[in-house]
Amino acid sequence: MSLLELKNVSYTYSSGTPFEITAIEDINLTIEKGSFVGIIGHTGSGKSTLIQHFNALLKPTTGQVLLNGKDINQSKQSAHEARFKVGLCFQYPEYQLFETTVYRDIAFGPTNMGLSEDEIKERVREAAELVGLTDELLKKSPFELSGGEKRRAAIAGIIAMRPEVLVLDEPTAGLDPSGRKKILGMISEFRKSTNSTVIIVSHSMEDVASLAEKIIVMNKGRIYKYADVHEIFTKSEELAALGLEVPPVTSIFLKLKEKGLDVNTDIYTKEQAEKELLRYLKREGIAW
Amino acid sequence: MVRDITIGQYFPGNSVLHNADPRLKLVLSFVAIIFIFVCNNFYSLALVALFSVVAVLSSKISLKIILKGLRPMLILLIFTSALQLFYNKQGEVLFTSRYLTITTGGIYTTIFMVIRIICLVLVSSLLTYTTSPTQLTDGIERLLSPLKVFGLKNGVHTLAMMMTIALRFIPTLIDEIDKITSAQKARGANLETGGIVKRAKALLPIFIPLLVNSFRHAFELSLAMSARCYNGGEGRTRMKQLKLQTRDYILMFSMLIFVGGVIALNIIFESVI
Ligand SMILES: Nc1ncnc2c1ncn2[C@@H]1O[C@H](COP(=O)(O)OP(=O)(O)OP(=O)(O)O)[C@@H](O)[C@H]1O
Numbered sequence: 001m002s003l004l005e006l007k008n009v010s011y012t013y014s015s016g017t018p019f020e021i022t023a024i025e026d027i028n029l030t031i032e033k034g035s036f037v038g039i040i041g042h043t044g045s046g047k048s049t050l051i052q053h054f055n056a057l058l059k060p061t062t063g064q065v066l067l068n069g070k071d072i073n074q075s076k077q078s079a080h081e082a083r084f085k086v087g088l089c090f091q092y093p094e095y096q097l098f099e100t101t102v103y104r105d106i107a108f109g110p111t112n113m114g115l116s117e118d119e120i121k122e123r124v125r126e127a128a129e130l131v132g133l134t135d136e137l138l139k140k141s142p143f144e145l146s147g148g149e150k151r152r153a154a155i156a157g158i159i160a161m162r163p164e165v166l167v168l169d170e171p172t173a174g175l176d177p178s179g180r181k182k183i184l185g186m187i188s189e190f191r192k193s194t195n196s197t198v199i200i201v202s203h204s205m206e207d208v209a210s211l212a213e214k215i216i217v218m219n220k221g222r223i224y225k226y227a228d229v230h231e232i233f234t235k236s237e238e239l240a241a242l243g244l245e246v247p248p249v250t251s252i253f254l255k256l257k258e259k260g261l262d263v264n265t266d267i268y269t270k271e272q273a274e275k276e277l278l279r280y281l282k283r284e285g286i287a288w
Numbered sequence: 289m290v291r292d293i294t295i296g297q298y299f300p301g302n303s304v305l306h307n308a309d310p311r312l313k314l315v316l317s318f319v320a321i322i323f324i325f326v327c328n329n330f331y332s333l334a335l336v337a338l339f340s341v342v343a344v345l346s347s348k349i350s351l352k353i354i355l356k357g358l359r360p361m362l363i364l365l366i367f368t369s370a371l372q373l374f375y376n377k378q379g380e381v382l383f384t385s386r387y388l389t390i391t392t393g394g395i396y397t398t399i400f401m402v403i404r405i406i407c408l409v410l411v412s413s414l415l416t417y418t419t420s421p422t423q424l425t426d427g428i429e430r431l432l433s434p435l436k437v438f439g440l441k442n443g444v445h446t447l448a449m450m451m452t453i454a455l456r457f458i459p460t461l462i463d464e465i466d467k468i469t470s471a472q473k474a475r476g477a478n479l480e481t482g483g484i485v486k487r488a489k490a491l492l493p494i495f496i497p498l499l500v501n502s503f504r505h506a507f508e509l510s511l512a513m514s515a516r517c518y519n520g521g522e523g524r525t526r527m528k529q530l531k532l533q534t535r536d537y538i539l540m541f542s543m544l545i546f547v548g549g550v551i552a553l554n555i556i557f558e559s560v561i
């Protein structure tokens with residue numbers, strides 16, 4: 001069932017002035033309930049602009065955004081409600097923490113929803129547990145946390161609203177490998193435990209390939225392609241033409257093929273790579 | 289949107305104004321601003337407007353950027369012109385009805401004010417548009433250096449440095465306000481409704497991160513500066529020594545013509561305001 005639907009959406013910054021710039025143009029898009037969608041695209045291709053339409057932070061210059069079949073820009077009320085149904089986490093969310101304690105910061109969203117004390121408490125605990133923040137950390141000031149912890153606290157602030165759709169803009173940008181792994185693990189965990197829809201914008205093809213089921217490729221403000229991961233990453237030339245790369249493992253297999261090894265290049269996760277390598281070695285009689 | 293404010297930004301380029309000596313630019317902008325207010329009839333006003341247009345053109349900065357810088361003034365312009373137009377009762381009455389009277393005085397002052405404000409913004413923003421922060425500090429510091437004899441040895445340098453840093457961070461902070469506001473709105477922050485107290489409170493989630501981020505920027509900057517052995521103006525030498533060149537003298541001469549022109553036109557024609 002379609003959860004989020006964009007119909008002919010265009011958005012122009014500074015509209016009606018000589019400095020207007022059309023960031024996205026004629027976007028038609030349907031996000032299925034429960035799916036995991038990755039958004040990739042060159043810098044300035046309009047990814048961040050696009051996702052800000054999902055929760056009515058930006059109102060389309062033309063076109064419509066439907067959430068569960070209803071136009072979210074119909075009234076102030078509907079836009080406000082969309083913010084809670086579609087949890088949007090911006091890039092570098094750690095710079096938006098402001099409360100006296102981590103607990104209170106995570107509670108900011110639920111409080112704005114007008115929930116009861118008990119309900120807020122439960123949601124904060126649940127979100128904190130999911131992102132791996134201990135009770136001790138919850139009592140601290142958010143400014144005392146490490147970079148990775150701050151990031152997780154900020155994401156918990158969105159998760160605590162229990163959104164139907166979780167949208168993340170480059171959640172792993174600027175983190176070390178272990179911090180990155182934690183965030184990615186957390187996102188999968190969130191999806192598994194809540195069956196929510198997740199949309200993630202990322203520059204890391206590796207992350208997108210390992211997590212997402214479908215991928216939106218943005219190019220110059222338009223959707224270049226919206227298809228299964230498999231279909232996207234098997235067309236490395238097409239991606240290269242857009243200034244994008246295939247995941248590192250895929251490029252390894254492409255190189256192997258180039259060298260004359262008869263391997264399958266239709267590989268984009270480490271697990272597939274392992275399998276394919278073993279299969280190859282076995283067939284060649286090198287390993288068994 | 290707050291993002292549309294471009295005053296204080298620097299747009300690198302290669303033009304007469306970009307290459308001119310920053311000290312000269314500072315002084316000339318100051319003189320130009322004075323003469324924007326000195327003109328008192330339509331002929332000298334026209335010269336001021338012409339001067340501003342020529343200045344803008346010679347900076348080779350795209351018209352888009354210039355207009356963008358003017359845009360925040362629009363509301364101020366409309367508001368003050370409306371006030372002048374409807375409440376200034378000097379001069380002949382051109383139109384009158386029960387509610388409003390329009391007089392020649394009102395129209396004249398409105399025209400003067402609009403052109404003056406526009407020229408003022410143009411000239412002052414051209415200074416920062418065409419001068420990099422480093423050059424600007426350099427210029428300010430050199431111009432103020434006579435103050436050193438009054439025991440303000442390091443003070444002049446510090447002041448100039450502080451001004452430059454402040455200018456430099458205006459666009460950064462504006463960008464940040466934009467981002468933080470969106471992020472808090474995404475968590476359901478309500479900034480638009482409620483009484484004045486409620487609204488002021490609603491700004492906290494924006495101001496606190498902004499403040500924290502400003503401190504972060506300040507610490508990072510001071511660290512970067514000390515990493516490059518910055519320790520104030522004492523004994524600091526420069527890679528680029530400022531020296532007036534032929535093109536600077538030409539610029540000075542053109543300015544002299546402008547100033548002379550405004551004075552002459554003011555004397556020849558009658559003042560209208
Ligand atoms: N607030 C704004 N005002 C004016 N123009 C903007 C604004 N935000 C973005 N743009 C412009 O809109 C276009 C799309 O920007 P957007 O931020 O959506 O790109 P992006 O795909 O997220 O890029 P990145 O990968 O660098 O994050 C760019 O050309 C950008 O300059």
Ligand SMILES: [Mg+2]
Pocket residue numbers: 047048049169
């Ligand atoms: Mg972006």
